[in-house]
Amino acid sequence: MTLEDLLSDFPRRDWETVSEPDERVRFALVGLGWFTTEMVVPALRDSDRCEIGALVSGSSDKAARLRDETGATRALSYEEFHEGAGSEEYDAVYVATPNATHLEFVETAADLGKAVLCEKPMEVSVTRAERLVAACDEAGVPLMIGYRMHTNPAVRRMRELVREGFVGEPALVEGSMCQNVFEQISPDPNQWRLDADLAGGSALIDLGIYPLNTARFVLDANPVSAQGTTRSPHEHFGEVDQHVSFEVAFDNGVTAACVASQYAQMGSSFSVTGTEGRLTLSPAFFGEAGLTAERGETEVAFSVTPVDEEREEFDYFADRLLAGRDPEPDGNHGLVDMRAVEAIYESAETGERVAVER
Amino acid sequence: MTLEDLLSDFPRRDWETVSEPDERVRFALVGLGWFTTEMVVPALRDSDRCEIGALVSGSSDKAARLRDETGATRALSYEEFHEGAGSEEYDAVYVATPNATHLEFVETAADLGKAVLCEKPMEVSVTRAERLVAACDEAGVPLMIGYRMHTNPAVRRMRELVREGFVGEPALVEGSMCQNVFEQISPDPNQWRLDADLAGGSALIDLGIYPLNTARFVLDANPVSAQGTTRSPHEHFGEVDQHVSFEVAFDNGVTAACVASQYAQMGSSFSVTGTEGRLTLSPAFFGEAGLTAERGETEVAFSVTPVDEEREEFDYFADRLLAGRDPEPDGNHGLVDMRAVEAIYESAETGERVAVER
Numbered sequence: 060m061t062l063e064d065l066l067s068d069f070p071r072r073d074w075e076t077v078s079e080p081d082e083r084v085r086f087a088l089v090g091l092g093w094f095t096t097e098m099v100v101p102a103l104r105d106s107d108r109c110e111i112g113a114l115v116s117g118s119s120d121k122a123a124r125l126r127d128e129t130g131a132t133r134a135l136s137y138e139e140f141h142e143g144a145g146s147e148e149y150d151a152v153y154v155a156t157p158n159a160t161h162l163e164f165v166e167t168a169a170d171l172g173k174a175v176l177c178e179k180p181m182e183v184s185v186t187r188a189e190r191l192v193a194a195c196d197e198a199g200v201p202l203m204i205g206y207r208m209h210t211n212p213a214v215r216r217m218r219e220l221v222r223e224g225f226v227g228e229p230a231l232v233e234g235s236m237c238q239n240v241f242e243q244i245s246p247d248p249n250q251w252r253l254d255a256d257l258a259g260g261s262a263l264i265d266l267g268i269y270p271l272n273t274a275r276f277v278l279d280a281n282p283v284s285a286q287g288t289t290r291s292p293h294e295h296f297g298e299v300d301q302h303v304s305f306e307v308a309f310d311n312g313v314t315a316a317c318v319a320s321q322y323a324q325m326g327s328s329f330s331v332t333g334t335e336g337r338l339t340l341s342p343a344f345f346g347e348a349g350l351t352a353e354r355g356e357t358e359v360a361f362s363v364t365p366v367d368e369e370r371e372e373f374d375y376f377a378d379r380l381l382a383g384r385d386p387e388p389d390g391n392h393g394l395v396d397m398r399a400v401e402a403i404y405e406s407a408e409t410g411e412r413v414a415v416e417r
Numbered sequence: 418m419t420l421e422d423l424l425s426d427f428p429r430r431d432w433e434t435v436s437e438p439d440e441r442v443r444f445a446l447v448g449l450g451w452f453t454t455e456m457v458v459p460a461l462r463d464s465d466r467c468e469i470g471a472l473v474s475g476s477s478d479k480a481a482r483l484r485d486e487t488g489a490t491r492a493l494s495y496e497e498f499h500e501g502a503g504s505e506e507y508d509a510v511y512v513a514t515p516n517a518t519h520l521e522f523v524e525t526a527a528d529l530g531k532a533v534l535c536e537k538p539m540e541v542s543v544t545r546a547e548r549l550v551a552a553c554d555e556a557g558v559p560l561m562i563g564y565r566m567h568t569n570p571a572v573r574r575m576r577e578l579v580r581e582g583f584v585g586e587p588a589l590v591e592g593s594m595c596q597n598v599f600e601q602i603s604p605d606p607n608q609w610r611l612d613a614d615l616a617g618g619s620a621l622i623d624l625g626i627y628p629l630n631t632a633r634f635v636l637d638a639n640p641v642s643a644q645g646t647t648r649s650p651h652e653h654f655g656e657v658d659q660h661v662s663f664e665v666a667f668d669n670g671v672t673a674a675c676v677a678s679q680y681a682q683m684g685s686s687f688s689v690t691g692t693e694g695r696l697t698l699s700p701a702f703f704g705e706a707g708l709t710a711e712r713g714e715t716e717v718a719f720s721v722t723p724v725d726e727e728r729e730e731f732d733y734f735a736d737r738l739l740a741g742r743d744p745e746p747d748g749n750h751g752l753v754d755m756r757a758v759e760a761i762y763e764s765a766e767t768g769e770r771v772a773v774e775r
Contacts, residue, residue, distance in 0.1 A: 288664060
């Protein structure tokens with residue numbers, strides 16, 4: 060890629076197939092936690108290809124209040140959603156409930172014949188994630204997993220540069236994602252993200268999955284084995300991993316060393332080092348991404364205007380539906396992360412490197 | 418530490434006990450490779466507490482030429498050194514020969530009653546490193562291992578900040594050190610650094626040891642177990658590890674995820690993330706070190722005038738000898754790294770987490 064090409068339209072939507080859509084995809088948003096209300100709702104209000112058809116929550120008050128604020132057609136309880144109430148008001152379902160409940164909402168969406176955009180991690184276990192994929196397959200509805208990095212322009216430019224050989228042969232990945240869940244998400248010590256049954260884990264399955272999945276996306280590679288260590292010194296992390304460090308070997312030979320924490324100083328970074336160069340995202344996973352490119356003794360840092368990552372993700376998903384094409388990353392892609400996450404948790408228990416099944 | 422204290426004398430030699438030495442420590446420099454000639458000799462010429470007593474090389478020409486250039490008293494062959502020739506001209510011996518030959522030169526130095534400064538890695542195996550320590554112990558001579566990070570002001574300030582709780586509870590370490598050995602060291606495909614017998618390994622034992630040892634120093638902690646993966650796709654790395662990624666658990670609970678490469682884009686970084694903050698050295702291990710401190714949403718970057726790392730290391734060593742005190746990091750400190758390195762190489766073979774013996 061020439062420098063001019065890189066700079067002239069850095070945030071370009073190279074995925075776009077429908078440039079001037081004459082209809083919008085209407086979403087049911089299921090689960091109105093902070094991410095949906097603070098990140099997704101504003102993104103959809105700005106979008107010219109998505110709109111909010113229904114708001115679905117365990118709290119009728121919350122759904123009704125948000126319906127009034129957003130002008131959405133319907134506010135639904137979880138029960139009403141499962142009964143198919145108001146399903147003529149939406150074309151697709153976005154699932155952002157606690158991890159352990161993704162399956163039931165995706166099954167209902169599939170039964171209703173709706174396309175599904177399911178948040179990461181897909182579910183709390185490989186078994187349940189497989190059932191989730193099967194439900195969509197059997198119903199013949201598209202399923203996309205909400206890895207917002209895939210439509211982040213900095214990540215896409217990084218991927219293109221890796222593909223065209225900018226770093227030479229990719230060799231090593233470093234990645235991290237840390238936050239203070241009590242400050243960034245909620246001060247509640249009983250929040251579902253700290254509940255093993257509802258979340259399936261914490262630092263790794265919620266945050267470590269970002270560098271893991273980004274490595275797969277940027278390298279076009281899949282994990283073959285993994286090992287890791289988890290630790291939970293804080294009293295509110297009795298059941299789940301507060302900190303994790305892990306190492307993954309990919310099918311192209313690259314290995315990755317990563318850390319993640321659910322309660323530590325916030326920060327994220329991601330780099331690919333090759334025989335001839337290095338590409339670094341810093342910050343990487345918190346909405347804005349800075350891209351640095353090194354080769355030999357020279358380094359350039361791209362100063363990039365941040366995009367709305369949720370709008371990019373939803374617009375991409377809508378673009379695929381409007382074009383009648385399958386969206387990616389799909390359910391089978393997500394399953395690979397679930398298998399890697401289970402392998403790392405198993406390794407943390409046994410002390411052994413664990414193969415990631417294909 | 419107040420900001421004023423930090424800034425007013427960032428590069429201070431807080432280790433100094435002899436401020437105006439009235440004598441100098443005279444060194445025999447054993448092994449006149451690029452590091453000795455390009456890094457150590459200039460440092461000693463600038464020093465006011467060290468001087469070059471003898472130059473010892475397998476090549477008489479090289480030793481004689483460097484003697485003439487530096488004004489050193491003696492040029493010695495390895496054989497002459499082992500015979501004790503000219504040993505009245507030096508007080509201490511710096512050993513920077515290929516790793517597998519450290520033992521023989523340290524044994525001679527110990528027999529001659531000379532203090533020893535031995536380059537890292539100490540040797541090619543735990544067994545030989547133990548013999549090296551025993552030789553110095555039995556002769557009653559001081560032994561220091563050449564970990565230049567210990568006297569790098571940025572590393573020392575980082576350590577002080579960690580100790581006083583700047584990052585809260587330390588949780589995760591990330592570290593990397595990569596170079597292109599053919600560009601940075603020598604284009605020779607037969608150089609000793611790529612020879613398993615002479616080097617004992619490559620990416621890990623030569624480079625990965627930097628983040629490993631710096632973690633120990635900054636955290637005041639020792640490794641309890643480790644795991645890793647090595648890989649050598651390049652034809653000149655048939656015997657030794659070109660790339661390594663590894664993960665280490667320390668006795669204070671902190672875990673580290675690190676990468677190193679002997680043939681990849683040059684670069685180094687080191688960070689400690691805690692519950693309340695993060696400290697990052699970037700670059701970390703190539704002579705200059707930048708220190709960044711984050712806490713909450715605020716970050717400060719210290720712009721530090723680089724010191725001559727070799728001069729700091731040799732002046733510290735000389736200071737300890739002149740004061741009659743034992744220098745650190747000593748041989749037993751170095752042995753812990755050798756055990757961790759062997760554990761990681763074993764893990765790369767077996768796929769299992771390996772305990773680091775104490």
